[in-house]
Amino acid sequence: MEAEITIVNQLGLHMRAAGKFAKLAGQFRSRIHLLRDGVSVDAKSIVGLLTLAAAQGSTLILKTDGEDEKEAFEALCALVANKFGEDR
Amino acid sequence: MSEDAAPSSPQRVTRTLRGIGASPGIVVAPCLVLEAADSTVFRVSVKSAEVDGEVRRFRDAIETAREQLKELQRMFEKEHRETAGSIFDAQRAVLEDETLMGGAANAIRTQRINAEWALRMELHHLTQSFADVPERERLLENIEDIENRIQKILAGSQHHELSELTEDVIIVASKLSPSETALLRVERVIAMATDKGGPSSHTAIVAKALGIPAVVGLHDLSERVNSGDPLVVDGSRGVVVVNPTPADVARYEGMSRDFRRGEEERLRVLRHLTAVTTDGTRIEIHANIELREQIDVTLKYGAEGIGLYRSEFLFLHRSPYLPTEDEHFEVYRHLAEKMAPNVVTIRTLDLGGEKYFHTVLKKDENNPVLGMRAIRFCLAHKDIFKTQLRGILRATMFGNVRVMFPLISGVEEFRAARAVLEEAMGELAAEGIPHKADIPVGMMIEVPSAAAVADLLAREADFFSIGTNDLIQYTLAIDRSNESVAYLYRPMHPAIIRTIKFTADACHAAGIPVAMCGEMASDPLIVPILLGLGFDELSMDAVYIPSVKAAIRALTVVEAREMVADILKLATASEVEEYASSRILPRLLEAVPMLVESSGTWAM
Secondary structure, rough: OEEEEOOOOOOOOOHHHHHHHHHHHHHOOOEEEEEEEEEEOOOOOOHHHOOOOOOOOEEEEEEEEEEOOHHHHHHHHHHHHHHHHHOO | OOOOOOOOOOOOOEEEOEEEEEOOOOOEEEEEHHHHHHHHOOOEEOOHHHHHHHHHHHHHHHHHHHHHHHHHHHHHHOOOOOOHHHHHHHHHHHOOHHHHHHHHHHHHHOOOHHHHHHHHHHHHHHHOOOOOOOOOHHHHHHHHHHHHHHHHHHHOOOOOOEEEEEOOEEEEEOOOHHHHHHHHOOEEEEEEEEOOOOOOOHHHHHHHHHOOOOEEEEOOHHHHOOOOEEEEOOOOOOOEOOOOOOOHHHHHHHHHHHHHHHHHHHHHHOOOOOOOOOOOOEEEEEEOOHEEEEEEEHOOOOOOOOEEEOHHHHHHHOOOOOOOHHHHHHHHHHHHHHOOOOEEEHHHOOOOOOOOOOOOOOOOOOHHHOOOOOOHHHHHHHHHHHHHHHHHHHHHHHHEEEEEEEOOOHHHHHHHHHHHHHHHHHHHHHHHHOOOOOOEEEEEEEEEHHHHHHHHHHOOOOOOEEEEHHHHHHHHHOOOOOOHHHOOOOOOHHHHHHHHHHHHHHHHEEEEEOOOHHHHHHOOOOOOHHHHOOOOEEEHHHHHHHHHHHHEEEEEEEOOOOHHHHHHOOOOOOHHHHHHHHHHHHHOOOOOOOHHHHHHOOOO
8 A cells, every 4th residue: 555644743753753653563564665755764664764854744655565554554644643642 | 994994074074173282293093082981982803703792792782771671661651651651662663673783783793893883883874864854963862872871781791991902093082081091001092182181281291101192172173073083193283183185194104204213313312321511510311200111111211210200100000999018119119120220219199189080089179189189198198108108118228219299388298298207117127127218308399388488398308309280380370281271381480480490599508409300391492491590300201301311412501591590580471482482492403303393382
């Protein structure tokens, strides 16, 4: 699966958020990637996510591929939409 | 440099920084930046047979760090502080991230380097790639936190020592404490460069003692360079070049060769010559040392005695323990035998002040330079003092030994110190242990109050040695390691010259020898003044002996006295310095060619 997602929380994809994203992604068997401006990183790697430098308002492409790709996709989209559990 | 050598600044700009030349000589080498004492990380090569073990050590450290973070997180979550807890979760995610930790493990294998350095390099590369990341500062703090955690764990296992360095390095630091400097006595450390410190700072003293170049007072050098960056350190001119161009390297290496060749030639010629003026006045030239191992270098440079043995290093090396009487005795006997029949002057313990930290000292003094240091400390801890004095007295049987008390402030203190010496003699006599009862007992003149009563003290002491570093510091009220007032540290201040003259005159009137063992005694531009004032002995770091001998051999005592008469009429330090560079310098240029290079250091 593949779709655009927008980072909506105020701090963007900072360390704690990236940690949560990578941790959640790691719970699925599918291969999961995030792309920004043609650069693709393994979404299970916090280091990879951080190199995307995604501030609030950035548009990223989320790709999931594998047996649980639908569940993974929905869970990750929800995390982003939910501002990684942050207040703003 | 090979690309695995070190993380270094991406821009590689060549920069020339000016500081204060603290010890002469020129070297070109990669630097090693020392950070806060405990977190210093450096590169060590690992033997191929030990690579697997090193990788395992690294993996184990990561595992321990993960466990620690899990535990921290549990604690926070129990207290419902979810936000704080999730930062440990994120740190743990970094630890578990194979791109990073696999990279470091791989570096250990392919480059055969220690785990500490592999981690430092990998994290360095990582932070470079985080240029625009949101909340960058906090991320970097966290990365640093992660690194510190792992480095601490690695250090706790079995860590590498500076003595394992396999390549020559230039040590760069904000400042070096005496105990840190003591750790740097390793062959691979070939120069030092520090942000802080003046020409008489501890770094300068130690660099000179080791005969390696040093530049101090470089402001922010330690922040501008990374370990592995190539540097030129020119201790003769007080210049450091960061990332030198190939042309710079070639030029400085040439100068370095010339410097060494010139030195060796001068040494060869001057070693066996005495410091005698062309009209026949002789000054004995002694060396200042702090380690028994320095004796050989001292002899090589042509010292005619030891004018100052800084015994506090004996204490520093034994810290937190105290040296025993036998340990004192062994070192002093070695010195006495090696130098015999020449004199060995042992200065009793000068712990405290801004230097030589030892656990026996109180740490909570507001103003340690004016506090419980040196002879004050010894008189308050008679057991420690007497142990040392007994060691010195026993060594008198093996050569020509003198004892000297530091930081004496007046007659009472000298008498009190002498009384402890006599007590020690009484004990030894009662125990039937051989020693010479007629050992010369002298004192340092380094407190202005002692200089003011030099005539009274000269009746009681067998000799004086003027310690100019402290004398200048106390007389001019300058903290010599504080670079914002370092410009006021002026050896040629008329107050200093008058104080020295008064002290020397008092010695002559009392018929005892007067020596100088401070920094000033090693400056060829000041030596003519000391000659004119009638000094009997000058003691200095061995490297300066050839220049000082050469200067004395080029002069007559008659002209030196005329120079003193001129200088005593001058009103300011600048006027005296101007006199030295316009009148003394040209007079000595031929005899001491190095002066062209070093004259910039004080005439700033």
